[in-house]
Amino acid sequence: MIDKIARSVSDALEDIEDGSTVLIGGFGEAGVPNVLVEGMIEQGARDLVLVNNNAGVGRHGIAALLAAGRVRKMICSFPRSVGSVVFPELYAAGKIELEVVPQGTLSERIRAGGAGLGGFFTPTGVGTQVADGKEVRRIDGKDYLLELPIRGDVALVKGHVADRFGNLTYRKAARNFGPSMAMAGRRTVAEVSEVHEDGGLDPERIVTPGIFVDAVVKVDR
Amino acid sequence: MSMAEPLSRPQIAWRIAQDIPDGAYVNLGIGMPEMVANYLPDDREVMLHSENGILGLGPSPAEGAEDWDLINAGKKPVTLVEGGAFFHHTDSFAMVRGGHLDLCVLGAYQVSAAGDLANWSTGDESRLPAIGGAMDLAMGARGIYVMMELCTRKGAPKILKRCTYPLTGERCVNRIYSDYAVIDIAEDGPVVREMIGGIDLAGLQDKAEARLRLAGDWKPLNAPDL
Numbered sequence: 001m002i003d004k005i006a007r008s009v010s011d012a013l014e015d016i017e018d019g020s021t022v023l024i025g026g027f028g029e030a031g032v033p034n035v036l037v038e039g040m041i042e043q044g045a046r047d048l049v050l051v052n053n054n055a056g057v058g059r060h061g062i063a064a065l066l067a068a069g070r071v072r073k074m075i076c077s078f079p080r081s082v083g084s085v086v087f088p089e090l091y092a093a094g095k096i097e098l099e100v101v102p103q104g105t106l107s108e109r110i111r112a113g114g115a116g117l118g119g120f121f122t123p124t125g126v127g128t129q130v131a132d133g134k135e136v137r138r139i140d141g142k143d144y145l146l147e148l149p150i151r152g153d154v155a156l157v158k159g160h161v162a163d164r165f166g167n168l169t170y171r172k173a174a175r176n177f178g179p180s181m182a183m184a185g186r187r188t189v190a191e192v193s194e195v196h197e198d199g200g201l202d203p204e205r206i207v208t209p210g211i212f213v214d215a216v217v218k219v220d221r
Numbered sequence: 222m223s224m225a226e227p228l229s230r231p232q233i234a235w236r237i238a239q240d241i242p243d244g245a246y247v248n249l250g251i252g253m254p255e256m257v258a259n260y261l262p263d264d265r266e267v268m269l270h271s272e273n274g275i276l277g278l279g280p281s282p283a284e285g286a287e288d289w290d291l292i293n294a295g296k297k298p299v300t301l302v303e304g305g306a307f308f309h310h311t312d313s314f315a316m317v318r319g320g321h322l323d324l325c326v327l328g329a330y331q332v333s334a335a336g337d338l339a340n341w342s343t344g345d346e347s348r349l350p351a352i353g354g355a356m357d358l359a360m361g362a363r364g365i366y367v368m369m370e371l372c373t374r375k376g377a378p379k380i381l382k383r384c385t386y387p388l389t390g391e392r393c394v395n396r397i398y399s400d401y402a403v404i405d406i407a408e409d410g411p412v413v414r415e416m417i418g419g420i421d422l423a424g425l426q427d428k429a430e431a432r433l434r435l436a437g438d439w440k441p442l443n444a445p446d447l
Binding site: 027028029030031053077078079080081082087088091098100101102103104105107108110111122123124125126127128129130170171172173174175176177178179180207 | 271272273274275288289290291292296301307308309310311313314317318337348349350351352353354355356357360361387388389390391
């Protein structure tokens with residue numbers, strides 16, 4: 001029998017090793033699986049590489065994990081959000097590495113990782129600093145940059161409703177990076193506010209099929 | 222010649238809104254370009270795109286009615302209009318790079334005579350680098366309109382022969398809407414399409430480093446008091 005509903009956050013996060021790359025869904029505050037992210041503090045893995053659009057807000061969630069000194073490197077598109085305090089301090093103090101990636105390239109690199117692709121050619125960043133050191137290929141008279149995939153040892157995403165098969169729906173714009181990251185995690189854990197108890201979700205509503213999800217944790221919204 | 226009275230930011234936003242056609246799919250950049258939404262004519266249905274997976278951005282919700290799962294690219298709470306849709310980030314940027322957006326309105330630090338855009342970094346190494354969706358939008362949307370003042374607060378021109386700040390995209394700007402003029406970036410450089418009363422081409426040229434030309438059929442640039 002398939003049952004991906006985890007008994008606890010710590011069960012869902014077991015076996016995450018030091019040095020892991022952790023994909024974390026969300027854009028700003030919408031769609032960040034804060035319970036799972038804060039669960040990483042207790043879980044204890046260190047020397048992590050985090051991938052998220054931003055770099056944490058306030059002192060909770062991603063910012064709390066950063067403040068706990070567990071993160072070696074942040075890969076994101078926009079670390080300079082309003083209310084972001086922890087990351088700028090760490091960066092200014094030289095205590096964390098930063099890789100800034102254009103947002104669409106970040107998302108597509110994650111999708112490519114989940115889709116088993118070796119990379120892709122994008123027009124984004126041609127002729128800019130982002131192109132430094134990257135292969136440029138002219139295709140049908142237009143220049144493109146080669147961008148490489150990102151895979152996560154773990155992906156932490158926030159869904160809305162899940163069933164025991166790991167199928168997920170999302171809520172409004174909290175969907176954002178969730179579907180691509182769920183595909184790209186070697187182990188994907190979803191935090192949801194509702195578990196569908198009566199068999200499987202309506203297949204027409206499913207956004208992330210359960211094949212991409214290893215464990216589901218229900219949290220209070 | 223009377224003293225030229227430059228357009229305010231709301232007036233520039235109003236002027237841009239007049240050029241957005243019915244049925245267009247449009248991304249309004251974070252910051253100043255967001256004001257364009259306030260002036261879209263009532264008789265046009267325009268679908269506003271947000272990078273974080275929304276088509277059909279509506280106005281801000283009433284105080285107390287915010288839904289923090291429904292925010293725009295600037296992370297502010299928004300609403301959804303009839304016919305709107307949610308989708309994930311990778312699809313959102315497929316819309317951007319795939320040429321599906323008719324227009325994107327962006328702010329700019331600098332625009333070059335060739336239409337290069339610099340709007341993500343001043344090269345100041347003490348600031349955290351942050352790109353967001355700007356590079357994808359600059360290279361992807363079918364039309365790129367820049368909304369900006371012709372000069373910085375210190376009076377330095379922003380339309381340059383070459384950008385001195387790090388680029389967001391090469392040869393991507395189609396048109397600049399500014400406080401003094403509407404300027405197209407043509408194959409052979411900037412062409413003034415509209416200018417406000419009380420200024421002439423020489424007066425505009427004082428506010429730009431790149432050489433400006435005046436279109437033969439140029440028009441006065443007008444906007445209502447807002």
